[in-house]
Amino acid sequence: MLAAAARRSGVRVPLKRSFATATDVAGLKVATLNNGQPTASISLIVKAGSRFESKPGVAHALKNFAFKNTSDKSSLRIVREAELFGGVLSSTLGREHLALTAEFLPGDEAYFAELLSSLATSTKFTTHELNESVTSAVHAESLAALSSPAAHAVELAHTIAFRRGLGRPLFASPHSSITAEDVKSFAATAFSQGNIAVLGTGIDGNVLTKLVEKYFTGLASSTTSSASASQYFGGETRIDAPGAPTIFIGYGTTSPAPTLAVLASLLDPTPSLKWTTGTSPLAALPEGATAQVVHLPYTDAALFGVVVQAQTVDGVKEAGKAVVQALKNVASGSVKDEEVKKAIAKAKFAAASTIESRDGLLTAFAPQLLANTGTTLDALFTSFDKVSASAFSQATSELIKSKPTYVSIGEAHSMPFADELGL
Amino acid sequence: MSGPLGLSLAPQIRASRSLYKFFLPIAQSYANIAGYRRMGLKYDDLLVEERPDVQKALSRLDKRESYDRVFRLKTAFQYSILHHDLPKDKWLKESDDKRYLTPVIEEVAQEDSERLAWDTMKVEAK
Numbered sequence: 288m289l290a291a292a293a294r295r296s297g298v299r300v301p302l303k304r305s306f307a308t309a310t311d312v313a314g315l316k317v318a319t320l321n322n323g324q325p326t327a328s329i330s331l332i333v334k335a336g337s338r339f340e341s342k343p344g345v346a347h348a349l350k351n352f353a354f355k356n357t358s359d360k361s362s363l364r365i366v367r368e369a370e371l372f373g374g375v376l377s378s379t380l381g382r383e384h385l386a387l388t389a390e391f392l393p394g395d396e397a398y399f400a401e402l403l404s405s406l407a408t409s410t411k412f413t414t415h416e417l418n419e420s421v422t423s424a425v426h427a428e429s430l431a432a433l434s435s436p437a438a439h440a441v442e443l444a445h446t447i448a449f450r451r452g453l454g455r456p457l458f459a460s461p462h463s464s465i466t467a468e469d470v471k472s473f474a475a476t477a478f479s480q481g482n483i484a485v486l487g488t489g490i491d492g493n494v495l496t497k498l499v500e501k502y503f504t505g506l507a508s509s510t511t512s513s514a515s516a517s518q519y520f521g522g523e524t525r526i527d528a529p530g531a532p533t534i535f536i537g538y539g540t541t542s543p544a545p546t547l548a549v550l551a552s553l554l555d556p557t558p559s560l561k562w563t564t565g566t567s568p569l570a571a572l573p574e575g576a577t578a579q580v581v582h583l584p585y586t587d588a589a590l591f592g593v594v595v596q597a598q599t600v601d602g603v604k605e606a607g608k609a610v611v612q613a614l615k616n617v618a619s620g621s622v623k624d625e626e627v628k629k630a631i632a633k634a635k636f637a638a639a640s641t642i643e644s645r646d647g648l649l650t651a652f653a654p655q656l657l658a659n660t661g662t663t664l665d666a667l668f669t670s671f672d673k674v675s676a677s678a679f680s681q682a683t684s685e686l687i688k689s690k691p692t693y694v695s696i697g698e699a700h701s702m703p704f705a706d707e708l709g710l
Numbered sequence: 711m712s713g714p715l716g717l718s719l720a721p722q723i724r725a726s727r728s729l730y731k732f733f734l735p736i737a738q739s740y741a742n743i744a745g746y747r748r749m750g751l752k753y754d755d756l757l758v759e760e761r762p763d764v765q766k767a768l769s770r771l772d773k774r775e776s777y778d779r780v781f782r783l784k785t786a787f788q789y790s791i792l793h794h795d796l797p798k799d800k801w802l803k804e805s806d807d808k809r810y811l812t813p814v815i816e817e818v819a820q821e822d823s824e825r826l827a828w829d830t831m832k833v834e835a836k
Binding site: 361364 | 769828831
């Protein structure tokens with residue numbers, strides 16, 4: 288009892304401190320999270336994901352245009368100065384948001400805040416940089432990402448599930464013809480006040496507020512980017528490609544609920560203890576087959592699915608059938624109450640451990656920060672706790688009533704079709 | 711003063727109004743006597759291109775400009791072989807003799823010198 292209470296209080300304290308409410312500074316939303324980390328970071332979260340792009344591939348090009356020549360600093364100077372400060376600069380692209388992040392030692396925040404503001408306001412977007420470094424980086428990233436059949440399957444699944452908006456490919460196709468002007472005009476709309484939020488970690492809230500007031504004054508105050516509401520379609524696609532036979536079985540929804548996260552942790556075959564098989568319904572797949580649960584929440588939709596890979600086509604077919612059967616079992620309500628409780632606990636841990644890392648924090652809080660809907664981890668935990676076994680199986684049965692999204696990548700002449708797996 | 715474009719006193723002359731006025735007619739007649747305009751060439755077509763920085767600058771020209779450059783050079787080679795000038799109506803007009811390459815070379819040279827400066831910098835602890 289005492290141990291439980293101590294554990295609870297041990298958890299509560301960091302939770303309360305974990306989330307600062309976003310404040311409006313100079314038209315931007317600014318939030319800080321200071322747990323006394325040994326390093327600090329500032330991230331610009333920009334509504335410039337592939338969902339908002341004006342031309343296919345332009346968001347990916349913009350991501351790679353980060354830290355290039357600006358009107359006051361050359362890209363070489365940006366890199367060398369960041370090296371002198373011992374900082375790390377990175378840009379990450381999601382379907383909804385682009386994040387430009389600078390990580391550094393506490394005390395150097397003024398330099399990096401100024402750098403991020405100059406990126407947002409005065410990047411030059413020259414044609415020679417596009418030709419000499421950006422395009423090659425874009426192609427290399429696309430090639431590297433899509434050479435993994437699992438990543439390719441998830442990318443295709445988005446296109447089938449949502450078609451436009453969220454369905455737009457994250458990685459530019461090698462055939463896209465992006466010009467520097469395209470990137471420039473996309474950036475001009477993206478880098479405006481309503482589209483940017485600033486997230487600081489390991490930095491005092493007042494300090495960051497002052498820096499934002501000082502440096503982020505030159506942003507255009509045009510209207511915020513908006514995309515049409517997501518719609519779920521579903522469907523099937525088959526790609527003939529070498530490599531391990533891979534299938535994606537999934538469903539999308541335009542009303543994301545906490546039950547999806549619980550379903551993901553219920554099915555997740557990753558064992559809690561190394562070298563054991565775990566107790567997930569997907570733990571007993573045929574020999575050599577692996578399943579990976581994918582749960583990708585977005586602001587107005589979510590994609591849930593399982594990526595199944597095996598050595599042989601027969602293996603992937605058997606494993607696919609097992610996955611479909613497992614989903615049907617959950618929907619029919621055959622999951623016991625304690626199993627749901629276990630899944631809830633796992634989902635809570637996953638949600639909490641995600642936000643420990645900077646990347647996880649960015650993905651978890653970027654949408655909320657821009658939409659100004661602050662959710663704390665406490666609120667998230669409460670919503671998980673409200674999931675009962677019956678509500679859970681009902682939500683799952685509703686999810687799998689919709690048209691499935693099915694992707695198969697492998698030898699197309701022998702790969703299973705969706706209906707052969709029982710979808 | 712010196713760089714990929716060679717030694718030049720032009721900036722100093724341009725800075726002084728009277729010097730500029732004095733040299734302008736001389737410069738114009740020099741350019742006409744030099745005869746490259748009779749071959750349909752622009753001054754920037756004559757710049758020494760066998761150096762990495764100028765090559766890089768050439769790669770940065772847009773498609774139209776580099777096509778036109780190659781066209782002018784081929785025409786000039788052909789007429790040089792024939793020991794003829796272009797027909798007079800096809801001579802390059804003075805107003806068309808634009809420095810299309812020089813600013814790009816200057817930009818590349820500036821990048822190179824910046825890189826050199828960063829590569830040889832000395833860090834002093836404050």
